[in-house]
Amino acid sequence: MSISQSVPAGDRPVAAPPQTAAHVVGRVLGDCGVEHVFGVTGSGNFVATSALIEAGATFIAARHEAGAVSMADGYARAGGRVGVASVHQGPGLTNTITSLVEAVKSRSPLLLVTGDTSDGATRSNFYVPQVDLVTSLGAGSERPRHGQEVASATMRALARAETERRPVVLHLPLDVQHSPMSNPADGAAGSKGHPTGGFQPPSGNSLDRLVAAIEAAQRPLILAGRGVWTTGSRVAVEELRDRLGAIMATSAAAHGLFAGNPWSLGICGGFASRPAATIVRDADLVIGLGVSYTKWTTRHGTAFAPGATLVQVDNDPAALSADPRVDLPVEGDVAATVNALLERLTGIRPREQRWDVRLGAEAVADSAWNVQPFHDETGDGRIDPRTLSLLLDGLMPAERTVVVDGGHFVGFPSMYWSVPDPAGYLFTGAGFQSIGLGLGAAVGAAIGGPDRTVVLAIGDGGLHMSLVELDTLARLRLPVLAVVYNDAAYGAEVHHYKDSGADLGLVRFPDTDFVRVAAGFGIEGATVRQPKDLDVVARWLACENRGPLLLDCKIVTTVVADYQAEAFIGH
Secondary structure (H helix, E strand, O other): OOOOOOOOHHHOOOOOOOOEHHHHHHHHHHHOOOOEEEEOOOOOOHHHHHHHHHOOOEEEEOOOHHHHHHHHHHHHHHHOOOEEEEEOOOHHHHOOHHHHHHHHHOOOOEEEEEEEOOOOOOOOOOOOOHHHHHHHOOOEEEOOOOHHHHHHHHHHHHHHHHHHOOEEEEEEEHHHHOOEOOOOOOOOOOOOOOOOOOOOOOOHHHHHHHHHHHHHOOOEEEEEOHHHHHOOOHHHHHHHHHHHOOEEEEOHHHOOOOOOOOOEEEEOOOOOOHHHHHHHHOOOEEEEEOOOOOOOOOOOOOOOOOOOEEEEEEOOHHHHOOOOOOOEEEEOOHHHHHHHHHHHOOOOOOHHHOHHHHHOHHHHHOOOHHHOOOOOOOEOOEEOHHHHHHHHHHHOOOOEEEEEOOOHHHHHHHHHOOOOOHHHEEEOOOOOOOOOOHHHHHHHHHHHOOOOEEEEEEEHHHHHHOOHHHHHHHHHOOOEEEEEEEOOEOHHHHHHHOOOOOOHHHOEOOOOOHHHHHHHHOOEEEEEOOHHHHHHHHHHHHOOOOOOEEEEEEEOOOOOOOOHHHHOOOO
């Protein structure tokens, strides 16, 4: 990997001792083991970022602050560690807002280091009430008041990002940054590790009620979210499934959690196939583990039978209060709760009465998207997006990281592309429903998880919004396969308003030749109009030192993803 902004650690001169509080920030982060930082530098974050590089980290220069935070987000999700980004104060920070909100809603551990105006400097061009701004979005904040607080604030911000699993913004006022440090190492000799939270078991009353609900159920469904993955509870949850004879499904964020398990239906909600949705709706007990009952997971309240009992296990009280349909909220760590259940549940029902036996693994297998029939509409110079997605699923290595941007097309890769685990599926449009964040996330994922092939699925609209980061992709020569589902439109709006008599010219555009655009950045590209055009993928995968490859896939514009029926409810 060639990163033009960095100098190999072995060739760097030994860093001089820090002289200001800004230097201390970089030294502390380096001592805590931060290996990569994504950002756009300005005068407000230059010194701290430079000090972090001197401490051994590699700097990844983004072209826009939104891209930098998306990169840190993708790095965190794919690599399982805190992603770190660095930006200038004021407009540098406000440029990150959409990416920051997505990371908040997706509960990504992310540290954003930013400058800030000095106290009282409200007439500065750069002034905005930064702390109020980011906390209103759900991010955490740390803002040291003087130089002697900088080391502890930095360590605390990094630890909070990890333990609270959300973005934390470290605001560095300019006057504080400039503070001379007579003892600059004070508080900076932190350990490489970070404090971790304890395992909070559920209350005895909650566990009793949950056991009673399980004993009364005939058709239990375990619905797992990303919380199962982050707590390392997959094996225990599968053991619980075996004990209960349950069927399993996941939220979109936890796609791939039970890869290879014959009792897993895949994604629950809008991305589920019709046979899978039928099985889910037949459940009389839904045990939600580390999952949010969002409108996508619940299919706007229609995914589960009206009489089904809904359980939600989460260690975040705010998450438990989010859905009024939850009958049994259980506040507690997912791993601790599952282990407590396994201790309590012994021989609760003879095997012949279990739902999985009566339903059969064949029915679960028959619900998979890749065996659902459809009429291939490829023709007239455009490829059916279902055909495209199925073929690419067969071409891509099993060890893959799939990054999905936002837009109508998201249904197709989410329906047809398998992933090995939740770290292999980054849906950047899930939390905030933005488009244009996927390209940055793909860059971060390729750096955070370099042992897997990174495949980006993005629409033409989302790519147009983030074209500047093609430069970053090319400059780093990352082996990312970028698949552009190009319908020359904002497809979701086209399909939603096509029968309304509205002027669809508002959401349709002239076709873009993204192969020529990519070539301008030095990226190889190919236009895909029919299946044989995908031969280029096999050739690309066979290259040992491959860089990025962009596929401009001209897709059939009349094929509508199944989830589209619910896409605009409540908008």
